[in-house]
Amino acid sequence: MxxxxxxxxxxxxxxxxxxxxxxxxxxxxxxxxxxxxxxxxxxxxxxxxxxxxxxxxxxxxxxxxxxxxxxxxxxxxxxxxxxxxxxKIYSYPEFLYEQSKNKTRVVIAGSHGKTTITSMILHVLNYHHKEVDYMVGAQLEGFDNMVKLTHDNEFIILEGDEYLSSPIDRRSKFLLYQPNIALISGIAWDHINVFPTFDSYKQQFTDFVNSISPGGALIYNQEDQEVVEVVEKSENYLKKFPYHTPEYTIRDEQVFLQTHEGEVRLSVFGRHNILNLEGARLICNQLGVWDEEFYEAIISFKGASRRLEKIYENQNYLVYKDFAHAPSKVSATVKAVKENYSNKKLVACLELHTYSSLNPEFLLQYKNSLDAADQALVFYSEEALKIKRMQPIPTEFIRESFGRPDLMVFTESASLQNYLCEMDKSNAVFLMMSSGNYGGMNLDQIFN
CATH class of the missing domain: 3.40.50.720 (NAD(P)-binding Rossmann-like Domain)
Structure with a gap:
């Protein structure tokens, strides 16, 4: 073709x-x-x-x-x-469906965690040499490409995004895949430029559940009340498998999962990642990978690119970089790092970069999301606001939105860089959260 x-x-x-x-x-x-x-x-x-x-x-x-x-x-x-x-004009998801309509389609959806869960599944399948087609939103260790399409593979694993399909197709991407097996990890309002109310955003997930092939399987996070409501009100005939956070302990900054196969030491940390792992396990069960095989493989999973990725470590401090920008992701990530490094000072630095995060109405959704940090910094570029044709945001309003009077707000990357360079870094862990690049700030100059 x-x-x-x-x-x-x-x-x-x-x-x-x-x-x-x-x-x-x-x-x-x-x-x-x-x-x-x-x-x-x-x-x-x-x-x-x-x-x-x-x-x-x-x-x-x-x-x-x-x-x-x-x-x-x-x-x-x-x-x-x-x-x-x-x-014939295809949107990206429409073409993926065309390529996979004769395969068993597995779609991982949710406002947060979908990239990590998809990555976990692919890691486990790759570990056991099980060939599948896939599309995932991050570069993975051991994979040359983020998309694989073949003529012969029976399964395709698709990360299901709720954003629009194309400029001329206003449907959410994941509504085009018609999955046989699906997972929903969580629902938290996002993309307010196209879903101006929470109800309009949540409706996409209701439609997604109804798009699953009748008789298919739905794995869902029963700890998320919004997810539970969507699943319970659906009249689609499905096999439903709820999941929750399994038991785990932390010793010497290492996470140990408690399983019926015994204690399993993990290479990732954070309650949200342990919850993601449980969802991935149930999907793998649907694909014929049983628990013993799953735990054997997941031990070596170190995370998806830009998802809570350790970028620097010395004897005095550590630095993590994370793609988190939506309020639910920010809150989960900050809590995860503080839980794992409870004896270290946590400095959390968030860039407000997306249209949603720079919208004063939506900013209120960030309330208490940085509370777990010992020191909290927020950066946004005034130049980015001009490009998006948005008005400057008063510093005090940002502090009030986050619910932290001690929040430090920066609008110039040079000022933020100087502050980070000069601050006392002893016994600290730095969490740099952004879907941008802090106005071009060079992290290597700060942390090397």
């Missing part, structure tokens, strides 16, 4: 393009900007666009399909040309 990608440079899009090259497809693409590592990876596979920009002449009648990324707009000239020629 001959397929063209509009906005090929995105993290998800370029990984799908590489997967299709590996499958033998003829791939072309366009974008107005492509950054590393996407750029090098596309170049190594011979599909990096020669010039940046949109070129309608690339859209020809011999194309079998066009895949449209979220980075493009409805008035994109290549999209308009494809529409004029009547070429």
């Amino acid at each position: 001959k397929i063209h990608f509009i906005a090929i440079g995105g993290s998800a899009m370029h990984n799908l393009a590489l997967a299709l090259v590996n499958k033998g497809y003829q791939i072309t693409g366009s974008d107005d900007a492509i950054f590393e590592p996407s750029r090098s990876r596309l170049e190594n596979h011979g599909i990096l666009p020669e010039k940046m920009g949109w070129f309608p002449e690339k859209i020809t009648s011999d194309l079998d399909a066009v895949i449209l990324g979220m980075h493009a707009h409805e008035d994109n000239t290549e999209l308009i040309k494809a529409q004029e020629l009547g070429i």
Whole structure:
């Protein structure tokens, strides 16, 4: 097949393009900007666009399909040309369904934890040499690509995102997959730019449960009341498997899981990760991997990229970096680090980077999310606000929203960097949380 990608440079899009090259497809693409590592990876596979920009002449009648990324707009000239020629236009999730409609589809959904759970499942399957197709939202150790598509594998494991499918398809991505087996890890309001109320956001998960193939299996977090409500009110005929946090202990900053197979030492920590692990175990059971095999494999799981990732350690202090930005993720991550390093001073530094986190109305959702930290810092870029056409946020309002009068607020990366460089780091653990880069701040200069 001959397929063209509009906005090929995105993290998800370029990984799908590489997967299709590996499958033998003829791939072309366009974008107005492509950054590393996407750029090098596309170049190594011979599909990096020669010039940046949109070129309608690339859209020809011999194309079998066009895949449209979220980075493009409805008035994109290549999209308009494809529409004029009547070429089939897929969103990213729509195309993944097309590639997997004859497979058993396993979809991991939830406002938080879905990347980690998907990563745990893939780690266990890879450990036991069980071949599956997959799509996951982070680079994993032992995996060359974030997407794998084959003709022959029976199962496909899909991380299910509730965000929009494409500029011309306003459905949540996970509604297109029609899973046979599904998991919901939690529901906490996010993406307020497209779901302006919590009810409109929660409705996506109700629709997701109803999209599961009748007779399929649903694994769900019974500790999350919103999840329980969604599952209980669904009339879809499903096999339901609730899960909760298993017993564990912490000794010398190491986590030990208590199981019927005995005590299992883990390489990850945090109550939320132990809960994620339990969900992954039940999914693996559905795939024919039993508990003894699961625990044997999960011992060596060290986490997904940018998910509570240790980036520096010396005899005086440690530094973790985490992708957390939504309130529920921030709260869970801060509590996890404090629980594991109870004898160290925890310095938590959060960047407000997304549209939601920079919205004054939504900021109130962060109440008490940094309470477990001994010292809390918040950074946002005034330049980012200008780009998003949003008004500056008063420092005092941010402090009130988080419920911490002692919260330190920075709006210039240089000021934050100087503060972190000069502060006493002895017996401390630093938790750097952001889906951005703190306005270009160099963490290596601070912590090396």
